[in-house]
Amino acid sequence: MKQLVSILDGNTFVVSDRRGDIEPALDFPTGLFSFDTRFLSTWRLLLDGERLHALSIDDTESFRTRYFLVPGEPSHYLDAKVSVIRSRAIGGSLEEELTVLNHSGQEMAFTVRMEMAADFADLFEIKDTQRKNGHNTAAPGEDTLRLNYRRDAFHRETVINSSAPAQVDRKGMTFPVQIGPHGEWTTRLTVTTMIYGARGEDIRTLLPYSGNRTVAAIEVEHADFVARAPKLGCDYQPLAGAYQRSLSDLAALRYESIALGVRLMAAGLPWFMTLFGRDSIITSLQVLPFLPELIPPTLTMLAGLQGHRLDDFRDEDPGKILHELRYGETAGFEEQPHSPYYGAADSTPLFVVLLDEYERWTGDVEMVKKLEFPVRAALAWIDTYGDLLGTGYLWYQTRNPKSGLENQCWKDSWDAISYSDGRLPSFPRATCELQGYAYDAKLRGARMARLFWNDPQYAEQLEREAAELKERFNRDFWLPDKEYYALALDSDGTPVDALSSNIGHLLWSGIVDESRAKRIAQHLLGPRLFSGWGVRTLADDQGRYNPIGYHVGTVWPFDNSIIAWGLWKYGFREEAGQICEAVLGASRYFEGRLPEVFAGYERDLTEYPVQYPTACSPQAWSAGAPLLLLRVILGLEPQGEHLIIDPYVPSGMGRVELLDIPGRWGRVDALGRSREDQANRQE
């Protein structure tokens, strides 16, 4: 695959090749996208009819890139009389400053041409080139090209403007230019994306943050975001690097929802630049100790869009928390179910878990009171519609066979849930981590009911149900011969006996019997699951194991961060530290930016973590992973009005110092040292 360059601001992003050009591709979303629509599908620069090639690229910032180009194909002999700089930034609209430099001692004439087109494809249409149902028009004007797409009342427009005089036609702009000796010529191209609502206004102009911000405003906003986070001082460079990179990626991934006018976190570039229930909740849990102000808009939005009716197309039930919200044409015309889609069985219990965890850190009782009824509805869903078979477990089975998800847990690819021998189980399925989340949700719901809703009876009921669930789970999911928990139960109640990373989530939820925790920790850090760079999604001796299979053998940084949290909860500090070291060590090979997923090859075999071919990057819950790992290393846990700090710094990491940790205690500092570092200091 050609190397691609991406810049983003919230859910508006550009993916181009290394020359800065955009050409329609079927396998990967190249182009300028905003709110799930492609507003530019062709953006190709020609100089005297010739393509250019890249000398270098400056892409150190998430919202800005510069391309340094010369004409012709690369060769040893390079004696360019002319070069081109494309300086591009994104902030709602796309701005590109195009400069042509004449390096010769005489005046030169050039024809600069930018080819332009917009197919207005919905992100879901990229992979198959079905004919669109609406119609496109192109309207050349004075130094302006307007590209339109209409389908009934649905109207999107791309407006391209040039600061320098241009000859505009329906397929682009041409600039015949004369440049003096050692002189230069510049034009500024502005590409504005329009989403029309009623009365022909762009609906984003009604939003408090507005779609279009200047690059300077974005810079200030990013700097402010990073400044609010605690300051990390540490000797271990991979941790320091990953922390900084994560903060800046999280800043870049925030976008403003059309529907609510609040800042939310997009899940991952390029496929998932929108709100996901699961991703936003997990990311919130990861970043809570660092940036608690990100949580209320997410909780409010998820509660506002909570399911309220039965809808087979959307897999919606009353009380269910959404899986995925999309703003594009296919969602609007109900060709895809994402308005929103509810096909996830975990986002509902995780919603309850997040609210409780948020209160424990911040003391924001108002929020817990405001969300009492959505939380009660979520807890009710677990025992009603969530328990499809009435057996006391959370099950899933899509009611939308055409466009619904088969697997409604975080491992949602079609082959992710299998028996040890590789067979696929029947539906409905009850994966193990769902039961852990339900258990945790009940206990946390009980705490909130007792402390804030003045309902001790409900609290007792939830605690009783949680205890029964734990007992039942430890009976039905435990595989005595294999000494681990089954990945799932099939529709007959038979354990789906694959060894998977899901057992690590069980530790986090606390549903594991104390007597079995050690065995689980041994499996997680054992050679079948642990690659050296982290815990694999599926053990390497299982039927469907594939080191580059999306959910069947790869290593996911977010998964590992939850597992490390779980190991810590059960007192396995050294094992948790091993995972922290492995994942942070891997981040060095990605310049601190952990991708969505990397390959599950043995560390000894490849010596570096192998990139997964189409991994999303940046990805919110991967950016959140180093933050959660840092929490695990420092042992940060709120207790009453205080923050407990109980560090266990893996050997080799030296000093780890985190200043100004926000919470109900105001701001406090935490300091940890690895053992050999402590010993050295005592000498």
Place this chain on the structure above:
Amino acid sequence: MTEAIQQFFATLPARAPEVLRGPVGGTLRIDLSDGHRTEHWIVRMRPGTAEVSQGPEHADAVWYCGVDTFERLVTGRTQAIAALFRNESTYSGNVVVFLAFRRFLPSPPSTRDPREVAREHARWTR
């Protein structure tokens, strides 16, 4: 105005205790247009109660919708947020009010309880 729409508005006060739970509140004006004239429906929502009236009054949010689309919404044959995304209906004002009102809209016709459907095929049920 169609009978389905009249009936829908008539049932709101009785359904409010079940639908409007928690600290929800605000006034929504629904402007229903058939292309010639527009009817203004006012729904005042508070926890557990909803009052319905008609008139071009000021409201916290205004929802503009064609009569045909609204009839399909109140009979469960289309969905409110999708209708907004395809610009078939629009709103202005406080979106929380719209999200609260949306909860009155019914399931698609002939939807079955998913538990019934799942239990028809599974052998392990209680």
